[in-house]
Amino acid sequence: xxxxEELVNEILARLPAKSLxxxxxxxxxxxxxxxxxxxxxRQKEMQMRSASSHDRFIMFYHEVMTRxxxxxxxxxxxxxxxxxxxxxxxxxxxxxxxxxxLGHYNGIYCLRVLYFNGxxxxxPYLPETILWNPTIREVRIIPPNPLAPTGRDFDSYxxxxxxxxxxxxxxxxxxxxxxxxxxxxxxVRDNSIRFKTSFHxxxxxxxxxxxxxxxxxxxxxxxxxxxxxxxxxxxxxxxxYCTIIEANNCxxxxxxxxxxxxxxxxxxxxxxxxxxxxxxxxPVVNGGICTILKDGAEFLGGPIYDxxxxxxxxxxxxxxxxxxxxxxxxxxxxxxxxxxxxxVETIVPLSP
Amino acid sequence: MAExxxxxxxxxxxNTVDGKIFKVSPTIANQMQTIQSxxxxxxxxxxxxxxxxxxxxxxxxxxxxxxxSATTVSAVKEFEAQFMKDLSLKQLKGLLIAVxxxxxxxxxxxxxxxxxxxxxxxxxxxxxxxFGIVNDFTPSEEAKIREEIAWAFDGVDED
Numbered sequence: 001x002x003x004x005e006e007l008v009n010e011i012l013a014r015l016p017a018k019s020l021x022x023x024x025x026x027x028x029x030x031x032x033x034x035x036x037x038x039x040x041x042r043q044k045e046m047q048m049r050s051a052s053s054h055d056r057f058i059m060f061y062h063e064v065m066t067r068x069x070x071x072x073x074x075x076x077x078x079x080x081x082x083x084x085x086x087x088x089x090x091x092x093x094x095x096x097x098x099x100x101x102l103g104h105y106n107g108i109y110c111l112r113v114l115y116f117n118g119x120x121x122x123x124p125y126l127p128e129t130i131l132w133n134p135t136i137r138e139v140r141i142i143p144p145n146p147l148a149p150t151g152r153d154f155d156s157y158x159x160x161x162x163x164x165x166x167x168x169x170x171x172x173x174x175x176x177x178x179x180x181x182x183x184x185x186x187x188v189r190d191n192s193i194r195f196k197t198s199f200h201x202x203x204x205x206x207x208x209x210x211x212x213x214x215x216x217x218x219x220x221x222x223x224x225x226x227x228x229x230x231x232x233x234x235x236x237x238x239x240x241y242c243t244i245i246e247a248n249n250c251x252x253x254x255x256x257x258x259x260x261x262x263x264x265x266x267x268x269x270x271x272x273x274x275x276x277x278x279x280x281x282x283p284v285v286n287g288g289i290c291t292i293l294k295d296g297a298e299f300l301g302g303p304i305y306d307x308x309x310x311x312x313x314x315x316x317x318x319x320x321x322x323x324x325x326x327x328x329x330x331x332x333x334x335x336x337x338x339x340x341x342x343x344v345e346t347i348v349p350l351s352p
Numbered sequence: 353m354a355e356x357x358x359x360x361x362x363x364x365x366x367n368t369v370d371g372k373i374f375k376v377s378p379t380i381a382n383q384m385q386t387i388q389s390x391x392x393x394x395x396x397x398x399x400x401x402x403x404x405x406x407x408x409x410x411x412x413x414x415x416x417x418x419x420x421s422a423t424t425v426s427a428v429k430e431f432e433a434q435f436m437k438d439l440s441l442k443q444l445k446g447l448l449i450a451v452x453x454x455x456x457x458x459x460x461x462x463x464x465x466x467x468x469x470x471x472x473x474x475x476x477x478x479x480x481x482x483f484g485i486v487n488d489f490t491p492s493e494e495a496k497i498r499e500e501i502a503w504a505f506d507g508v509d510e511d
Contacts, residue, residue: 002449002483002484003445003448003449003452003483004449004452006452007448007449007452007460007464008483010460010464011464011467011468011471012468013464014464014465014468014469015468015471015472016472018504019471019472019473019504021501021504022475022476022501022504022505022508023476023479024497025476025489025494025497025498026476026479026480026483026485026487027480027485027486027487027488027489028488028489031497136501137501137503
């Protein structure tokens, strides 16, 4: 008697991505199964159940005019682990001018890169947006947006996220992952959605919504991938010393107090668009906070030169916590662009 | 639970495919969904026949359900680890078939996890043999997939 199909599926859903890639060669029906949304979702859920799946981060770092960026997966466990990943698109004649991660969803990272081609010293610079699933080493280059207006007075902001399907957004325009095409969401000439301010280039995706902080720090612009609609949310404070970061599947607003008591106010954005104050954290960590972990019990401090620190938040009163250093990590972050995101392993395919 | 005192007289007799009779308490039998539905169909005095389960597998399932009643979480974890360690991959497969037939929910989470851990570094050929699958790819199709994801074939255990 052989194993019932459901039991075989239960075993397969508990395998890591690398094993599944190899085992798609076992038989045709397995190859098909591994591409189904329900199997992909279940496999991810199973992987997320293991304790170590929540303390891994992918870090992107590049020095101007180098050929490739350094991409490292950091495990913040003790002792820390570092694994370097190979940049998926390397051309020996290209130099990297910048690399920026626009966001990530379901194990897929959206990167915007600008190349300078050594063969053509006078330019042009070659911008490219790519989707990358490092777990299965698949890449998809997003075609240029033929609808985008050109010209100096057009600011372009990009974000990446998804509703049920995987889609990538270029402000006002939506690139649909499934149909490989661009469409207009809002016409740029529509006055009703013009803003008097610009936005910080790098926003965050969380729970189906992409968020950009306005350059005057007064509001957050949100794009909802379910309704394909833009809306704005006022920031809880008006200080200019603030950032937004990802925290436990939501967005956190951090306000840095520059006076002597050196504290950070941490606010969480609730599903309904209102703010809830989490705590005051002292002392302010040099380099700020780049990620909140374990429901606010721990957080990762931003890089100072080439060191990042994991802190424990020790509550002193219901609203005040002290930061205590737990572990330090050697990272490449000095003099260059640096980005850090949670590392999630999925088998979401990028090839059609 | 209120009937605990008369549990022995309520014990249920199970007859495995290799003809061995097991007497189990209702608490144990209740953790096997298939048996619960069979009890309803049978007259309580009769022996329930299990055509797909042999004595070794049933004894292991009973051993697990009885041993799992440890008081602390760490004691249960230790017991589970030892229970699984004592079984070969072939025995695990047979036991999982029995567990699936009897619908022992307690083991339906732990066993697939254990099997997955043991096969994750195995070769494609090992898996076909283990699951009794006949290769339906043409040699050229198989070679093409292998070439595309050659890195996924690194670090595979010897069969």
